[in-house]
Every structure is written in structure tokens, then in C-alpha cells.
Amino acid sequence: MNTNKVLHSLPLLLLTATAAASCKGPTGGDGGDDPPAVELVSAGALEFGPDGVLFVGDSYGAQLVAIETGDTEPPANPMSIAFVEELDVEIAALLGTDPRQIVINDMAVNPQSQNIYFSVHIGRSIDPQPALIRYDHDAGTLEPLDLAALDMTTVALPNAPAFEEALQYGQSMRTMTVTDLTYYNGEVLVAGVSNQEFSSTLRRVAYPFTDAMTVSSVEIFHAAHDQQETRAPIVTSMVQEIDGDPYLIAAYTCTPLARFPLNDLVDGAHVVGDTIAELGFGNAPVDMLVYQNPDFLGGDERLLVTNDQRSAVSVSTALLGDAPALTEAVLFDTEGLDQFVMPLSGALHTDALNEQLIVTVRRNVQTGDLHLMSMLTGFFFEVSESIAEYNFPGVDPSPMEQTNPIDYGFED
Amino acid sequence: MSSRIATHRSTAWALSALVLLAGGIAAAQAYPSGSSEPPLAVANGEGLDMAYDSDREARVVSGWAPAALEVMRTFEASDEAWSELLTVHTDLAGRDNPSRPAVVGNYQVQEDLLVFRPRYGWSPGLSYRARLRPEALRNPSSGASNHPQPPVHTSFVIPAEDAPGAPPQVTTILPTADRVPENLLRLYIEFSQPMRRGDVREAITLLDEAGAPVEGPFLQIGQELWDRDMRHLTLMLDPGRIKQGVAPNREAGTPLRASKSYELVIGTELEDAHGRPLSSTYRKRFLVEAPDRLGPEPARWSLTPPSSGDRAALVVQLDGTIDPMLAPRMLRVEDAHGQPIPGRLTVPEGERTLEFVPDQRWEVGDYRLAILPTLEDYAGNQVRAPFDMSPGTIHRIETTGADRQMLTRSFEIVPNAVARSR
Secondary structure, three states: OOOOOEEEEOOHHHHHHHHOOOOOOOOOOOOOOOOOOOOOOOOOOEEEOOOOEEEEEEOOOOEEEEEEOOOOOOOOOOOOOOOEOOHHHHHHHHHOOOHHHEEEEEEEEOOOOOOEEEEEEEOOOOOOEEEEEEEEOOOOEEEEOOHHHOEEEEEEOOOOOOOHHHOOOOOOOOOEEEEEEEEEOOEEEEEEEEOOOOOOEEEEEEOOOOOOEEEEEEEEOOOOOOOOOOOOOEEEEEEEEEOOEEEEEEEEOOOEEEEEEHHHOOOOEEEEEEEEEEOOOOOOEEEEEEEEOOHHHOOOEEEEEEEOOOOOEEEEHHHOOOOOOOOOOOOOOOEEOOOEEOOOOOEEEEEEOOOOEEEEEEEOOOOOOEEEEEEEOOOOOOHHHOOOHHHOOOOOOOOOOOOOOOOOOOOO | OOHHHHHHHHHHHHHOOOOOOOOOEOOOOOOOOOOOOOOOOOEOOOOEEEEEEOOOOEEEEEOEOHHHHHHHHOOOOOOHHHHHHEEEEEEOOOOOOOOOOOOOEEEEEEOOEEEEEEOOOOOOOOEEEEEEOHHHOEOOOOOOEOOOOOOEEEEEEOOOOOOOOOOOOEEEEEOOOOEEEOOOOEEEEEEOOOEOOOOHHHHEEEEOOOOOEOOOOEOOOOOOEEOOOOOEEEEEEOHHHHOOOOHHHHHHOOOOOOOOEEEEEEOOOOEEOOOOEOOOOEEEEEEEEOOOOOOOOHHHOEEEOOOOOOOOOEEEEOOOOOOOOOHHHHEEEEEOOOOEOOEEEEOOOOOOEEEEEEOOOOOOEEEEEEEOOOOEOOOOOEOOOOOOOOOOOOOOOOOOHHHHOOEEEEEEEOOOOOOOEO
16 A cells, blocks of 8 residues: 655755754753753644653744653543633633733643643734643643743754855744644654745654654645645644554645655655545644544544534544545545544644543634533534524433533523 | 843833732731630731832732741742732633632742742733732641731732834735736735734735635635744745645635736734734735746846945846745855855845845955755745646656755856856
């Protein structure tokens, strides 16, 4: 099934510009034994590694930061619901600011503790203040991480090569926004997009951080018979093992799902992936997670992709390996892998809480409140959000219980 | 809080020093009911005052009895006893809820004051409520304490920052040309001052000839593409709709169509860092021409060097357009040994020429213009490969070494004569 090929090596220029630039912490200090303090300049994409290590994509600081949260205790009550009625208002209260100043950039669940972490910015303009917030699953409370008390390490994420030294005036107007982080087997895969040049690069960074970093460029077939490159960034991705080999499953805007053999993503490689599904135009993917369907829904393992304009879809992970690369044009339709449309829309951030529950951040369509809410894996909906015949007097009530204690503002 | 913000805020507050006094709490005399132990003397004879100290940028409580200060000095930074004693909440009209968390901050005893600083700083323009519960202090030896005193509540407002200067304006829209190819990939908008994220989708529209908005013309990735200064916004036209043969292109077609004219409208929903809307709606009309499927070809550029001994510009006539934001990073002038010549490289209006002015006077000798293969034109065509061509004519970038290497064009500065390009 492996039709991917490593095409050629990128310029030597690129390698020298990127690989040598990693360092531990900002430079400076007085030459003492203490490593220089790591400072988070911004807080974007989040991903958990093992042992409570939280990776944070810091686009403004052009760095990947690892935080040893020490949060490794399993939850006392794993099946408790994670719910916050007004997540933005609660976080703003903790941080001492107005909810309109709060931007929630990303969310990640620590799989060990099932605590939920948010990367937040205070302020929507120049120099936003970053904060990391933890939702304690057992206590049901929010608290900001005290970064000064935690061990952090960092590695620089250099921009693509350019004659930067030729700039004679002012700061570079180029930014590289980290769009996605994926941890697999001792490495973090970092995808990003620049506000200037249009090129898709994927960095593989070993953790604990060293000077080693591999940079490859990726390209996908789109749903046309022409084997054309694209330079669009990976928006969300994950690693899935297929017949013992790791593959990067990546979703792009408008909305191809592509497969890359991880072993091909070596330094300097230009790798063409297989597009194995088109999830629909006019849309961008948001998050991805793998879940196990309950037995009465088939019991199979599935990949969920949430979307910004369309409803979430799930595909069977058993088909990811053998799904053929799309070779024909797709007109006004979805294509490729069988897609099952899920009743989950408007999800700004989504992750698996445990095997039975996912958590998602979305606005209630009736109240407009920004909820952190839990949903049963496989169903992915909150029964109380829709009114059905079940809900009327004299009719047998729905077999499903309301999961989240949403306040709809009705009189008791 | 970053030092930069701290400096900024302290300046603002120095102008309007804010000190709010709570009602003083008289030094307690009575023992708590049901206790035979002596209570902790919380306040001195003056009573407790709670105020905002603009110099410290902190909420401070003064008037403590020495014993109370001793007890507080034993508290660890993370001790919950602090928040039993003093809490600060944001005051949001209509959205207050008794169970809302208190502002996270740092409590310290400094001399004879209890000082509270929020970890993430105060928010200009926002109201806060502080609650002091003196009875939460306990006698460390007996555990007893509890002066039967009601908690003290005060409110205070952090003054809003004065917005400096005039309301924000659009200063440049790139490309400057009024004719663009159908496969235009990027537009850049420059503002007079730092702007605020989050309103681009609502504020910026592309209108067709009939004045109707073009549906979904721009790439949506959930991120607005600003530079660090928040003064330069990149609008990327949806590459999936531009690239021939891919699904979105076949379904929806290109956002721009040749021989039609369009208007980019930048609305006043956009706000600057201080929340002030754009001074007016900005519009740029442009006519769309046939798609440009070829990248810049430096071999076809015409270089006109100046005569030596002055700081006149090297002028390069291009074979088409180049991206004016990429050019200064993808091009440089070097001497014959590859050493960069410091100077300023600009792309004048129209984006069909380049100018390079050295910082120092030109010296007689051989020079070259170095070009990275990733230099792009308006349509994202690179020197090394076009963005796309007609379906079927371009496959993968089957490359040789040539397109990976830096390209150069040589020129010569000659004495006392018009220089020659070669």
C-alpha cells in the first residue's frame, strides 16, 4: 500500500539554517550553574507526552516548550462529568480580567490524570499574556498553572531559511504559527504556517530536547488525477500504527485527510502523502481523536475529525492502511473512506477524556454560553440540547440521561 | 506580567493615582464567643485600612497588629489561609456569580502591610471587589482567634488606559497594483498601529462587480495571520480554490475571475489594541487579469547598476511581479566572495521592479544579486516551481539539483562610467 516516495533532498541551506538553532532556554544569564529560565511568550497548540509532560507551541517565541506538570495521579472518579457552564467567564475571573480579553487557543487532556489543560491568551492584540489553565477533573475546578514553580525546557523552532540578515530595518514581519503538535514515541511532530511564504513543513523534535531536529516538507495528492503538490499547512494530525509501522494521519483545510509513512519523514525529505478521504469543501478540520465504539455501536476503533463549518465525521481506523489514494476528481461530494457524520458541530476544541467520554468546548446554541462539556464516546451529543417527543408529558422519557447540567434559564 | 506591560501600566496609573480606603476596622477588644483563649490581636490602634496602592500596583491592607503580621509571615505562598483572609474578584456587571473563582495572585507581608498582586496583572478599565476577613487569622499556638468582626468589602476600578494618537488607519494594501492575476494568492494590509485579533472574518469582505460578497474567498485555518507587531495582516486567498484540478477548485472555482473587477472592503469592525474601531471603511478596487502560471525567472531580469562612488540604487526590472513582503528576505546583494552588502531592498509600487540602496557608497568591483528559489510572485509561483499549471502538465516537483540552489545575477560597478550589467 505504500505508494509514497521520498522525492529529493531540500537545500543544504535549509538544513543548516534549522538544525543548528535549537538550544535549551533563552540564552543569557550570568554564567552560573542554573539553566536560564524558560519564558513562554505565547501559548498555542498543546499536546501531552508521557509522565505529565505538556508540550506548548509558542509561535511568538518561535519555540516548543515542554512543561513537567507533575500531574500524574490517576483520577479518583474517572467517570465524573467535566462541565463548566461559562468557561471563558470563569477563566477570566481567575486571571482577573474581562472575558472579552480571553482567547482560548487550545485544549488537551492529560491522559494519565484526565485533567484538562487550556492555553489561553489575555488580550487580543500585541503582546498577549499567555496562561495555562488546568481543569481538575476530580474537583471540578479551574486553576492557572504556576509556571514559575514548574520545570520547563525549550527548543527553538526556526523559520524557513531566508536572508534574514539582509533586513536593515526593524523586526521581521514574518511569523510562524504552530498549527498542530503530535507526540509519538519520544518525538513531537510540529506543523506550522507562515504569514508570508506558503510552504508546508513538518518538524520532528526528540524529547527530551536535544540539538537534533529533522525538517521535511510534505505534499499531498488532492482529489484529482493530477499529482499536484500543495503547500497548505497540516491543521490537525495524529500518529496511527498500521501493521506495526507508524503513519501520520493529517487533515488539511477544505478538507483532505492524508496518510504519510512516518519513517519517510527524515531530515531534508520531501514526502508526498496519499489523500485517502475528502471530508468536504468550504471547511477546515479542528481536532482529531481515536476512540473505541461501544459494543452496541459496532465495537470498532474509529477516528473522529471535528470541523469548523461541517459536522464532525468518523472513519474506521482499520481502513486507514489499505484505503487507496484518491485518483479521481470529486465534485460537490465527499470521497474516499466511508465517513459517518456525527451530531457534533461548533466544537472549538475536542479531546478524549477517557474511553467512555470526550470533552469539547462549544457555545450552547440557545444560551450562547461557552461550555466545557462531556459527551458519551460514540454518541457525541448532549441529549438535553434537542427537544424531542420524548420530552413531552405522557410520553416514555428518553432512555438517555442528560449528561451535562446545562442551565437553560428555565424556572424550576 | 511582562516588564513591558508593567512599565506601561505604572505610567498610566501614576497619572491617576488610585487609593480607595475601606472603613477602618477598630482593634478588636472582645474575645470570640465560646473561647477562653486570648484572641489574636489583628489590628493596631488605628484599625485596618484596605486600599489600592498605585505605586506598588497592588491591593494593600495596612494597620495590622504585630502579632497578626507574625502569623501571616508563617504562611506559605500557596497557603489557602491567604485566600480565606483576603480575596479579590472581578466585578462584571450582570455576570457575577457567588461561586466564580477569585483572582489568582500573590500575597506578601511587606513591612507592616499585607500586599496582594494579581498574577496576571490588573486589567485597565475593569472593576474589582475585595473582601477582607480579619477573623480568618488564627492564633498559631491555640488555633483560636476569630474576632467576631464582619468581613470588609470594597470596590475599586483600575483606570482605563488612554489610547494614544489618532484612531487606526489602513496605510497600505499590497499588491499596490490595480490589476492582479486570477490566481492571486496573498493580500497584505498594513495598519497605522497595532490591531486586535478576532474580527477579520467579520470585517473584511471581497465584493464582486454587482457589490455582492464573494463567498469564502480566503483560507480559513482558525488563525488570523498577523505579524508580531499586529500591524500587518496577511489575507491568503483559498489555495484549494486556486489550485486547478483539486476538489474545491472544481466545486467552487477560483475566488477571483479574469476580466472582472472586485473591491476589497475593510470595515470598521476591526479594532486597534485599545478597542477603537478603524477610522473609516477602506476600499481597494482591482481588475482581475488572466492567471499567472509562471514563477519569476531571474535570468530574464534586467539589472541597471549605478555608477560607482555614490549611493544610487541598483534597479532591477523584473519579468513579472514578485511578492513585496518576501523579496527583502529572499534576495540580497553580495560581493564577489558571497559576503552580503548591507543595504535596503525595496519593491516599489506596482511590484515589477526592485531597488537596492547600499548603506555605504558602492565600491568599484564585481557584485551579484542572490535569489533564493523560494521567492514567489503575487500568485505564489516560486522561482523553483510554479504554484500550478494546467491540469496534467505539472506533476510532482521532480527536481534536479538546479532548483534547490541559490541563483545569482552578476553585475559590475565600473569607475567613471555607466556600469554594465552582464
